Amino acid sequence: MNVKRKTETASRLSVAPMMDWTDRHCRYLHRQLSRETLLYTEMVTAPALVRGGALHLLEHHDAEHPVALQLGGADPRELAQAAKLGANAGYDEINLNIGCPSDRVQSGCFGAVLMERPELVAECVAEMRAAVDVDVTVKCRIGVDDQNPEEILPEFLARIVATGCTRVQIHARKAWLQGLSPKENRDIPPLDYPLVQRMKGYFPNLHISINGGITSLEQAEALLAGGLDGVMVGRAAYHQPADVLGTADRRIFGQGQDTSAEEAVHAMLPYIEAHLTSGGRLNQITRHMMGLFAGRPGARQWRRMLSEKASKPGAGPELVLEAMRQVEALALTPEDV
Structure with a gap:
């Protein structure tokens, strides 16, 4: 094409x-x-x-x-x-x-x-x-x-x-x-x-x-x-x-598979590592990831952890993984979304 x-x-x-x-x-x-x-x-x-x-x-x-x-x-x-x-x-x-x-x-x-x-x-x-x-x-x-x-x-x-x-x-x-x-x-x-x-x-x-x-x-x-x-x-x-783009390939274009927020996080890790290695900061990337779990259990905890810690010296992929584990662990309550 x-x-x-x-x-x-x-x-x-x-x-x-x-x-x-x-x-x-x-x-x-x-x-x-x-x-x-x-x-x-x-x-x-x-x-x-x-x-x-x-x-x-x-x-x-x-x-x-x-x-x-x-x-x-x-x-x-x-x-x-x-x-x-x-x-x-x-x-x-x-x-x-x-x-x-x-x-x-x-x-x-x-x-x-x-x-x-x-x-x-x-x-x-x-x-x-x-x-x-x-x-x-x-x-x-x-x-x-x-x-x-x-x-x-x-x-x-x-x-x-x-x-x-x-x-x-x-x-x-x-x-x-x-x-x-x-x-x-x-x-x-x-x-x-x-x-x-x-x-x-x-x-x-x-x-x-x-x-x-x-x-x-x-x-x-x-x-x-x-x-x-x-x-x-x-x-x-x-x-x-994730809500808008994660199912778009299948629903709008009729091809491909859905991608979950969790899969997107894992896909971002090598990119984050490369960015940090080149002298970049974690929050330059994670500021765009805040809405990945919007409306889901633990979304508030995800946003809080990234907003409070991603700008700190030494913050790296492990912080993103820990924030995602918090999402996976938390039950749905009003303050979590």
């Missing part, structure tokens, strides 16, 4: 790019739970790569594939250069962020504010596609501020499709650039799944993944059954990774 076909297949279920969360350690953990799901990096700005030379931001483990690099920026040539750096680093897809509403992103005139400049987005995508052989995709909102999504979203998508782009991820909420914080923008604007589903009717050949408010595989299965091509899960995949 070629790379483009592989990422298109994998994007049936993907884990959203999330700042400060989906770093390389998080992605490695998620890959232990699902072999098939498409993973995304945190957003990396094109200026950081091209002008700042921050190529360390492109580091990733071979086991993460299929994995996509998300870029932020608004300069077509700079984005093309950054896309080339990402493709040369081995990423299977380059994604353009047209959805982030943070003040920092707005001040740089990229992210969700570019929903108001579809012609510039199209120019950026065209330049990026010309620079690399891997897929270039776009993650956007349904609109910003006082825009009418029913009117502007079809035009926005048409501009992207005209460049040859074949895949988009749509966060089914508006972004309010004035008056709401980035955190509030993830929850307060109402979701409009039917609008995204209508876009699939307007653009039948465009691969559309839906994002926003999806908390379970049951929801993902329903949205896929409703005609969408993919589902992108964000916070639920981070806070309940």
Whole structure:
């Protein structure tokens, strides 16, 4: 299977790019739970790569594939250069962020504010596609501020499709650039799944993944059954990774076996050992593992032990194993979950 076909297949279920969360350690953990799901990096700005030379931001483990690099920026040539750096680093897809509403992103005139400049987005995508052989995709909102999504979203998508782009991820909420914080923008604007589903009717050949408010595989299965091509899960995949990803290969992709939280812990141990040997700290990895036993007996004890002890000098894999033994030993009580 070629790379483009592989990422298109994998994007049936993907884990959203999330700042400060989906770093390389998080992605490695998620890959232990699902072999098939498409993973995304945190957003990396094109200026950081091209002008700042921050190529360390492109580091990733071979086991993460299929994995996509998300870029932020608004300069077509700079984005093309950054896309080339990402493709040369081995990423299977380059994604353009047209959805982030943070003040920092707005001040740089990229992210969700570019929903108001579809012609510039199209120019950026065209330049990026010309620079690399891997897929270039776009993650956007349904609109910003006082825009009418029913009117502007079809035009926005048409501009992207005209460049040859074949895949988009749509966060089914508006972004309010004035008056709401980035955190509030993830929850307060109402979701409009039917609008995204209508876009699939307007653009039948465009691969559309839906994002926003999806908390379970049951929801993902329903949205896929409703005609969408993919589902992108964000916070639920981070806070309940075993619940969302542990059965995804079988349920969403129809192949492979389920992976338990315990199996994921054991799979992480060699990676943890290698990270510590290279000078890393245990809590850089275990901070992403806090939700592995969410909702299960002993989950609270697991979180407490890792949060209190993983940052201490000398903490290593034995601490993770001891924390898991606590999970296995504790009976279910209200304070344990």
